[in-house]
Amino acid sequence: MLFDTNISASLRCTHCGRLVIEEISLFNLSRGSILEENCECGNRLFRVRSSESKTFCVYINCIACDKEHLYVFNSRQVLSEKVKILSCPNSGLDIAFVGNRRLVREMAVKHQKDLQELIKVLEG
Ligand SMILES: [Zn+2]
Numbered sequence: 001m002l003f004d005t006n007i008s009a010s011l012r013c014t015h016c017g018r019l020v021i022e023e024i025s026l027f028n029l030s031r032g033s034i035l036e037e038n039c040e041c042g043n044r045l046f047r048v049r050s051s052e053s054k055t056f057c058v059y060i061n062c063i064a065c066d067k068e069h070l071y072v073f074n075s076r077q078v079l080s081e082k083v084k085i086l087s088c089p090n091s092g093l094d095i096a097f098v099g100n101r102r103l104v105r106e107m108a109v110k111h112q113k114d115l116q117e118l119i120k121v122l123e124g
């Protein structure tokens with residue numbers, strides 16, 4: 001069985017607030033190496049580190065509380081499941097989506113819409 005080893009991560013830049021969708025190739029992530037993704041503004045978005053062949057860690061700069069949070073994933077699980085919603089342990093806000101590329105994109109767009117609608121409601 002052939003797996004698509006690319007996943008996407010969607011999150012907001014803590015510096016400029018831009019919504020970013022980045023692709024991560026788990027296949028290219030060699031053991032022990034760290035992959036860093038930066039925003040166009042130069043701010044670091046997240047880091048991915050593979051600890052063993054089956055798991056990897058994602059360090060996300062949190063838009064909600066300005067700290068870095070660690071999430072540990074099972075590669076196979078992430079690739080076979082749909083989307084994982086990562087929330088901030090301090091504020092409970094959803095800060096990122098990780099998983100299937102198409103679904104992450106859909107989630108990000110929907111989330112974006114929800115936020116815009118919320119802002120509209122708030123602004124009356
Ligand atoms: Zn930025």
Ligand SMILES: [Zn+2]
Nearest residue numbers: 062064065088
């Ligand atoms: Zn947080």
